[in-house]
Amino acid sequence: MKEMIYQTVCPGCNIGCGLYIRENEEGALTVDFMKSSSANLGKLCRFGMKLPHHYSKATSMVDGKEADIDAAVKAASDKLKGTRNVTMLAVGATTNEEHLGFTKIADALGTVVNTGIGAYEEIPSECHPSISQGIPLDDIENAGRIALFIDPYVQYPLLVRRLLAAKKNGATIVSLTCCDLNLADENVSINPADYKTELGLDSNSIIITDVNPHSDAEQVKNLLNLALVTGSKIMFMKPFVNSTGVHLLGKSAGQIGLHDIMDGINDGSIKTLVTLNSDLLELMPNTADAAETLEKLDDLVVITSIDGPVNEMATIVIATEPLYAKAGSFMNVEGQVLNNSGESTVGIDAMSTLSQNLGGEAFDFQAMHSKMMESVVRKFTAPKYSELECKVMETAAPAENSGNLISVYNPFMWCNQTDDNDFVIVNMNMVDKLGLQKGGMISLTSDAGSVNMRYTVRDIPDGLILTMKKLPVVTGNTTEVKAEAV
Ligand code: SF4
Structure with missing residues (x-):
């Protein structure tokens, strides 16, 4: 194999930092900077720099034995055919096109793809686009005041340079995080009921928070309300490379979060789980507890590009190509569509076969890409911030911290x-x-x-x-x- 260079996006979070992955003749990977990437201008955080460790290649398996991908797809088809109550999970750790392919399998099984964020269940659907779509990262640099509900250094590191640029341009930053932040002008702790009166936000302000599988829905509502009553913009950061894309592509009705999925497995109402690049052993707070729960499934079908810990527990693993090598696109937190240079369609093709075997549609990469362009890019790509479409909501107090x-x-x-x-x-x-x-x-x-x-x-x-x-x-x-x- 000759050396290959792939233009791709870091899968560490939804900022979508561009980079190159170089794969040498022995398959060893190195990271190269991509200065032309507007999200990060060539910079990467520690996670991005260590990406080669993240790309451990998956192996297809059937009942614990190594198999080729065709055998794994056939075994998955046999298991899933006629099965009722299949639950599907894809948090957004792969391309738009693969996610759409996964939704075709869900259609064939008469179910939906869950993106795992339980907070969506409790928030009116008219608010969902406001959570899904972000703002251009450049807007952060031009804000007058920024209220931070996340620790950018730890959680979304490439935000730091945007915040420092904002300060240079005259912004004041107020942090409401647990740790005092050096870049903040004020580090405060305020009761949600007093956000409006005490934070001094207006239409020239930006609220930066995040939404993830463990987010408290009441706090999400509180912050949407804060944006509505102050006229501030709001930016929900997200943890997975294609979190924005999958929320815009998915059917939000009928979705359940990770915690509900685990509860369903524990109470026996979920017996079969199919996942796409979503490892519950990694995603849940306690790996041992999550493993104990997954043991209760009759069947766990894992479609993945990563050799993650859950693969060992799976009934069937359908191993797809590494994320950097896939043909496909992602949507980052600001609504930009970012394309891989890779041309491999192993994952999409496997999902098409699975869909057909289950009585569903056949599809190919090009069809999924065109659908993505039509259903997401034309409707949602946000060259500028869109006004919130929701109304002020009733809220309860956010969940109390029950631990230290x-x-x-x-x-x-x-x-x-x-x-x-x-x-x-x-x-x-x-x-x-x-x-x-x-x-x-x-x-x-x-x-x-x-x-x-x-x-x-x-x-x-x-x-x-x-x-x-x-x-x-x-x-x-x-x-x-x-x-x-x-
Ligand atoms: S900020 Fe996020 S996308 Fe950028 S390099 Fe770090 S983990 Fe990757």
């Missing part, structure tokens, strides 16, 4: 990749209270187990511990842990 250990979701955590940031964050009061020693460890114990971690000190509220890594003691967004010095 807070998970700060970030690209490494969503993909369960190792990272150098192998520590938790505490404040000086906790160091003194627990008697933590310089260079020592902190022991964390919850109902799920124990772990010893290195720690670093930052200015965070008393009593809290932040983790940017998936820990075995974690049971949700927040977890009650007992902390001790080791």
Whole structure:
């Protein structure tokens, strides 16, 4: 094989940073910068720089034995034919075209594709486009005031340069995150009921938050309301490379979130699950709990380009080509369609065969690409911010933090990749209270187990511990842990 160079997009989050992947004759990968990419101008965060580690190639399997892709598709067809109550999940970690192919399989099975974000279920559908569509990243640089509900350094790193540019242009930044942010002019903690009066937002302001599978619907509503009553723009960042595309392509009615899927498996109402590049062992807060739940399925059919941990549990794995090699497109958080230079259609072709075997439509890449252009690009691509279409909603109080250990979701955590940031964050009061020693460890114990971690000190509220890594003691967004010095 000669060396190949692919123009592609980082799958770490929905900013959609452009880059090149170089694959040498032995199959080894390296990353090259793409200065012409408007989303990131050639820059990448730590996750983007470590992408070669992320692209572990999947192998097709049937009942735990290696198989070729045709045999895996046939086995999946035999399993799914006539099966009722199939649940399908695709969070947006692959191309628009593959997602559309997956929806054709859902049509054949008489179901919908769930994108896994439970908050959508509780928010009126007229608000969904406002959550799905973002604003041009350049608009951030021209805002007068920015309210940050996410930690850009940890969660969406390429936002930082936009925020610094905004400050240079005269913006003030107010942060409502757990950690005080150096780039913020004000770091505050405000009750949602007081956002409108205390944040000083107006039509020249931008609210930046995110929506992910573990988001609290009440907080999403609160922030939409805040945008409506202040006239501010609002930007929902999202964790998966094609989160925006799949929300615009999908049928929002009848969708359920990841937590409902896991509940359905636990109560026996979901027996068969089909996933597309969506590994529940990585996506759920506690891997061991998620594995215990997935064991209860009769059949788990995994269509994926990654050699993820869930593949070992699957009844059938249909292995597709690596994301960088696929023909296809993604839609980033600002509504830009970004195209891969790859030309491989292994995944689409496998899904077409599966669809036909189930009595559904045949399709090819070109048909899916044309449909995507028609149904998404012409309707939704946002060269400028669109006014919110929803009305102010009734809200309840956001869910109380029920624990002292807070998970700060970030690209490494969503993909369960190792990272150098192998520590938790505490404040000086906790160091003194627990008697933590310089260079020592902190022991964390919850109902799920124990772990010893290195720690670093930052200015965070008393009593809290932040983790940017998936820990075995974690049971949700927040977890009650007992902390001790080791
Ligand atoms: S993880 Fe997000 S911010 Fe980092 S390089 Fe990838 S797309 Fe860009």
